Amino acid sequence: MDNNKNTAIKIESITRNFVMGSETVHALRGVSFDVHEGEFVSIMGSSGSGKSTLLNLLGCLDRPTAGHYFLDEVSVGELSRNQLAEIRNHKIGFVFQSFNLLPRTSALENVELPLMYNPSYSSRQRRQRAEAALEQVGLTSRMKHTPSQLSGGQQQRVAIARALINDPVLILADEATGNLDSRTSFEILSLFQRLNEQGKTIVFVTHENDIASFTKRIITLKDGRILKDNINTKVEDAREWLENLPKQDD
Amino acid sequence: MSRNKMRTFLTMLGIIIGVASVITMLAIGQGSKESIEKQISDMGANMIMIFPSSGSQGGVRLDASSMQRLTLDDVIAIEEKAVNVSAVSPLVSSRGQVVSGANNWPTSIQGVGTEFLSIRKMEVKEGIMFNERDIRSASKVCLLGKTVVENLFPNGESPLGKTIRFNQIPFKVIGILTEKGQNTFGQDQDDVIIAPYTTLQKRILAITHVQSIYASAASEAVSEVAVDEIVAVLRETHRLRPSDQDDFNVRSQQELISTISSTSQMLTVLLAAIAGISLLVGGIGIMNIMFVSVTERTREIGLRMAVGGKGRHILTQFLMEAIIVSIGGGLIGVTLGLSVSLLIGKAAGWPVTVTENSIIVSFLVCTVIGVFFGWYPARKAASLDPIEALRYE
Numbered sequence: 299m300d301n302n303k304n305t306a307i308k309i310e311s312i313t314r315n316f317v318m319g320s321e322t323v324h325a326l327r328g329v330s331f332d333v334h335e336g337e338f339v340s341i342m343g344s345s346g347s348g349k350s351t352l353l354n355l356l357g358c359l360d361r362p363t364a365g366h367y368f369l370d371e372v373s374v375g376e377l378s379r380n381q382l383a384e385i386r387n388h389k390i391g392f393v394f395q396s397f398n399l400l401p402r403t404s405a406l407e408n409v410e411l412p413l414m415y416n417p418s419y420s421s422r423q424r425r426q427r428a429e430a431a432l433e434q435v436g437l438t439s440r441m442k443h444t445p446s447q448l449s450g451g452q453q454q455r456v457a458i459a460r461a462l463i464n465d466p467v468l469i470l471a472d473e474a475t476g477n478l479d480s481r482t483s484f485e486i487l488s489l490f491q492r493l494n495e496q497g498k499t500i501v502f503v504t505h506e507n508d509i510a511s512f513t514k515r516i517i518t519l520k521d522g523r524i525l526k527d528n529i530n531t532k533v534e535d536a537r538e539w540l541e542n543l544p545k546q547d548d
Numbered sequence: 549m550s551r552n553k554m555r556t557f558l559t560m561l562g563i564i565i566g567v568a569s570v571i572t573m574l575a576i577g578q579g580s581k582e583s584i585e586k587q588i589s590d591m592g593a594n595m596i597m598i599f600p601s602s603g604s605q606g607g608v609r610l611d612a613s614s615m616q617r618l619t620l621d622d623v624i625a626i627e628e629k630a631v632n633v634s635a636v637s638p639l640v641s642s643r644g645q646v647v648s649g650a651n652n653w654p655t656s657i658q659g660v661g662t663e664f665l666s667i668r669k670m671e672v673k674e675g676i677m678f679n680e681r682d683i684r685s686a687s688k689v690c691l692l693g694k695t696v697v698e699n700l701f702p703n704g705e706s707p708l709g710k711t712i713r714f715n716q717i718p719f720k721v722i723g724i725l726t727e728k729g730q731n732t733f734g735q736d737q738d739d740v741i742i743a744p745y746t747t748l749q750k751r752i753l754a755i756t757h758v759q760s761i762y763a764s765a766a767s768e769a770v771s772e773v774a775v776d777e778i779v780a781v782l783r784e785t786h787r788l789r790p791s792d793q794d795d796f797n798v799r800s801q802q803e804l805i806s807t808i809s810s811t812s813q814m815l816t817v818l819l820a821a822i823a824g825i826s827l828l829v830g831g832i833g834i835m836n837i838m839f840v841s842v843t844e845r846t847r848e849i850g851l852r853m854a855v856g857g858k859g860r861h862i863l864t865q866f867l868m869e870a871i872i873v874s875i876g877g878g879l880i881g882v883t884l885g886l887s888v889s890l891l892i893g894k895a896a897g898w899p900v901t902v903t904e905n906s907i908i909v910s911f912l913v914c915t916v917i918g919v920f921f922g923w924y925p926a927r928k929a930a931s932l933d934p935i936e937a938l939r940y941e
Contacts, residue, residue: 354935357854359854359933359934359935360933360935379858379859380858380859383853383856383857383858383859384856384858386854386855386856387855387856387857388856392854392855394938398847398850398851398854398938400848400851401552402552411851411852411855412855412856414857415852415855415856415857415858415861416856460855464856
């Protein structure tokens with residue numbers, strides 16, 4: 299691991315219990331790891347392994363039962379709901395499996411959404427940053443389109459642009475290719491790889507080995523504990539895969 | 549909100565229909581109530597009749613009509629002193645044979661003052677009523693009821709301007725009364741001739757007293773008060789001591805008045821029920837549509853929170869939307885309700901009355917329900933964990 303770089307995430311023996319009636323479910327039983335700036339990590343695990351819980355904690359959508367979580371050197375564990383909302387707004391970019399774009403709203407306005415809740419941006423700055431973010435994901439020509447006028451891949455790229463607009467410390471992707479066909483998945487993965495090359499820290503939650511092989515580090519969870527935490531020695535290049543796919547006859 | 553025009557429109561429509569239907573229902577209800585009350589009141593419910601009471605002379609009980617206790621002074625005193633009496637007229641009457649050309653008919657002639665028609669809720673169909681000057685000069689003019697017209701002028705010629713004879717005395721016909729039909733006792737109210745009371749007093753009966761007095765209370769509600777006033781006035785003009793019994797009878801239309809008040813009470817209850825039910829139905833409609841349209845947006849709320857929206861941002865947004873939709877819909881609803889009410893009034897000829905209260909109440913209730921049920925599910929969604937809200941189906 300490259301220790302010269304700043305730590306983006308520091309997790310120290312985090313546990314998370316859910317009380318379901320009389321039973322207590324231990325979703326996470328003491329998980330610790332660090333993620334440095336510029337890493338591209340995938341968190342693997344079958345369903346029930348605790349990866350969704352970990353994702354919610356990393357995304358400041360949930361708080362740990364015990365343990366410490368430092369995001370960009372801020373301890374997140376003790377923050378209130380509103381403070382968490384601010385952290386999400388300033389430091390995290392989400393990409394969801396089901397895109398979660400506002401319907402009947404142009405791509406540009408969808409991308410602007412996080413900055414709507416940040417009073418330090420004027421509406422002109424919002425517009426400029428949204429245009430820049432859409433340019434980064436290659437959708438300059440479709441800024442005025444609404445989600446229903448865009449393909450699945452294009453919608454996910456709008457969602458990625460939305461995750462980029464606040465220049466986050468961390469981009470969290472939850473099965474971001476889960477709803478896409480393989481060609482489009484490779485396009486999106488290639489976009490993530492390019493963003494990572496530009497220095498973005500990305501945490502990608504998935505249950506597919508194929509997808510994880512495109513990331514630089516793979517953390518595997520099982521039953522609420524870390525099973526493996528390996529550097530991926532053979533990172534696949536999504537662009538190559540894309541080129542090797544049989545040509546589509548459109 | 550502006551993005552989903554269809555949803556906004558449908559939500560507004562719920563409120564529009566709610567407000568408009570309440571206003572229209574109440575307008576029809578109120579109109580019917582007033583119309584029914586007026587119809588009963590037109591039966592002469594505020595009429596008050598004053599008769600001399602029967603007395604006795606030397607042990608012989610005498611018929612009330614032969615008593616000479618009511619005079620024109622009584623009429624004038626009632627007119628001046630009884631403030632809740634709006635109209636008063638003396639009445640003297642006589643029966644006899646009326647003749648016109650070859651036709652004759654037994655009927656009664658009533659000598660009255662100019663206000664008698666309004667007291668009895670009678671109207672002049674053709675011609676004119678006699679006036680104060682006719683009364684002062686004891687003019688020989690008269691108005692005929694329909695039955696009299698039919699019997700004296702069977703060929704359909706107009707009696708106006710003709711001269712008829714009642715007990716040999718000629719009267720000029722100056723008007724015809726609108727028909728009233730039978731009263732509740734089966735008496736034909738159109739079998740009558742009306743003339744100035746002075747004419748009857750001087751030329752037919754040769755008396756100076758009046759046989760009875762008819763008066764109108766200012767409204768049904770003050771009818772009892774008016775009766776009391778008349779009793780007090782008459783006791784004073786008749787110089788009765790407190791220990792003396794009344795030498796007159798004052799009768800109001802108790803039966804009609806109690807019919808009016810019970811009908812009016814019933815209609816008020818009915819109206820309240822209509823208002824309550826239509827508000828309930830409208831309110832539930834609004835509740836549902838607001839609830840569904842906001843609950844449907846739980847995922848949107850989850851997303852907004854995930855990207856950094858705080859609870860108050862979400863609530864402010866949804867509250868503003870609910871307020872705009874509810875007030876906008878409410879205003880359109882009021883306009884629509886007014887137009888529909890007027891249209892129904894015009895097209896169907898129904899009596900409709902739009903009251904300010906119905907507008908205010910329906911607008912307030914519907915907008916408050918709209919705002920509350922726009923705000924409440926939004927608050928519920930905003931208090932969820934963002935991740936739960938995002939997974940909401």
